[in-house]
Amino acid sequence: MQISSITRLSDRGTLTLPKKARQLLGLSKSQTVRIVATANKLTIEPVDVVATSQLRSFSQKQIDGWVEEDQLTSNEKLDAIKKLENLSR
């Protein structure tokens, strides 16, 4: 589906997006958009719309595996803390 319309900039440079275009993209008040300007084209793209279908799914096993693999031995932890202390000096 494509929506095409002609609109006019206000004195302050603000632009009202047509309702149909907002509805199509699910844009609501305070939505963040990215504006990309090239020589003769302006693209307005929602950037914070994260559809659930775009997100990854992780199993309980995967997450448990990450938590387990991430564990530090006492020596590794001591080593890392010493290095971090040196970095903050």
Add this chain to the structure above:
Amino acid sequence: MQLRNWKIFLDSSVLLAAMGSKTGGSYLVVTTFPCLISTAIAAEVKRHAPKIGLSADQADEWMRKRVSIVSKPSQIEEEKFASVVIDPKDVHVVAAAYFNQVNVLLTLDKKHLLTTKVKKALSPIQVLTPKELLVKL
């Protein structure tokens, strides 16, 4: 550049591990270095929070206290890395690390992100596990 000034982008795997355990490398890194995530990563973490015993709201609060949240990359930006990833749903992580000009992408996902292809595509950005980063200090 000094390591303490590095910009670090976190994958969901690292955040979930950090929230799930205070005794891992992820927790140490996240609570020590200024880290960055995207809105997409935040949404993934909130979605999976119950699997580490937290509600979505608790996960949201945890992240807002500890990391900076930036916009998810645009579709055009993501397309640049479409051929690099095995699963198209991983592309937002790679694109976000690249377009936010970070020094390190931290992940625990060996199968999808700690791959030669991703490392090559993101170079000079380093793709590491939290443990690997701690060893490099």
